[in-house]
Amino acid sequence: xxxxxxxxxxxxxxxxxxxxxxxxxxxxxxxxxxxxxxxxxxxxxxxxxxxxxxxxxxxxxxxxxxxxxxxxxxxxxxxxxxxxxxxxxxxxxxxxxxxxxxxxxxxxxxxxxxxxxxxxxxxxxxxxxxxxxxxxxxxxxxxxxxxxxxxxxxxxxxxxxxxxxxxxxxxxxxxxxxxxxxxxxxxxxxxxxxxxxxxxxxxxxxxxxxxxxxxxxxxxxxxxxxxxxxxxxxxxxxxxxxxxxxxxxxxxxxxxxxxxxxxxxxxxxxxx
Numbered sequence: 001x002x003x004x005x006x007x008x009x010x011x012x013x014x015x016x017x018x019x020x021x022x023x024x025x026x027x028x029x030x031x032x033x034x035x036x037x038x039x040x041x042x043x044x045x046x047x048x049x050x051x052x053x054x055x056x057x058x059x060x061x062x063x064x065x066x067x068x069x070x071x072x073x074x075x076x077x078x079x080x081x082x083x084x085x086x087x088x089x090x091x092x093x094x095x096x097x098x099x100x101x102x103x104x105x106x107x108x109x110x111x112x113x114x115x116x117x118x119x120x121x122x123x124x125x126x127x128x129x130x131x132x133x134x135x136x137x138x139x140x141x142x143x144x145x146x147x148x149x150x151x152x153x154x155x156x157x158x159x160x161x162x163x164x165x166x167x168x169x170x171x172x173x174x175x176x177x178x179x180x181x182x183x184x185x186x187x188x189x190x191x192x193x194x195x196x197x198x199x200x201x202x203x204x205x206x207x208x209x210x211x212x213x214x215x216x217x218x219x220x221x222x223x224x225x226x227x228x229x230x231x232x233x234x235x236x237x238x239x240x241x242x243x244x245x246x247x248x249x250x251x252x253x254x255x256x257x258x259x260x261x262x263x264x265x266x267x268x269x270x271x272x
Contacts, residue, residue, distance in 0.1 A: 021054045040169040041249035048256035055263035077261045084254045091247045097126045134178045176206050207242040211235045
């Protein structure tokens, strides 16, 4: 009996499918918002999901002439994963310090305004530490070079755009969390912190900035009124929701970025 062989050819439908994915990725790049955290990260997650599918469908032989670019792309993906992971850690720290301050408000009757002022100072110190960490991540993002290839190959150009959009989206998140921290007394700030504060003016006021502004007014007040406490608790509720949504968006993005990295590794390993 004659043996039957199933030969997979580089068929036109497969090429059309890849072209369709490239067009879809380009459309996603065109509609990614730059002024909101979660919508930007959600679109970015969809971008990386499409990139994973694109590499799963692309013939490995077509990527070989650009091996050095993809090596650089893999290195860059580690930087982006590290940024995403550290941002997730920062959201957890923000939740913790808000929880502690909320607890202090509830216990106000036991210690009076002095108790709140003490917890407020602790909150301010914690926010400054977070602020400095965000500044470091901004510098790391700024130093990230993702333009090492001069290739005009459509796929290479598209992936460079995805990398650029990743940097822009991370920058939006970092700046939104980097609102100026309230200071009870004037003091000299590090240069990197001043640079971050200068850039914050480019981002629309959000829940985090509103919280810091209210806490600044509270820290300067001679007497803490019930209305201020109620207003802050409402603001804390809004920040809690924003942090939860941001944390979920970062978690989803982190998984999609890992999937895309694995897809690139699998595709390149076929011809190593």
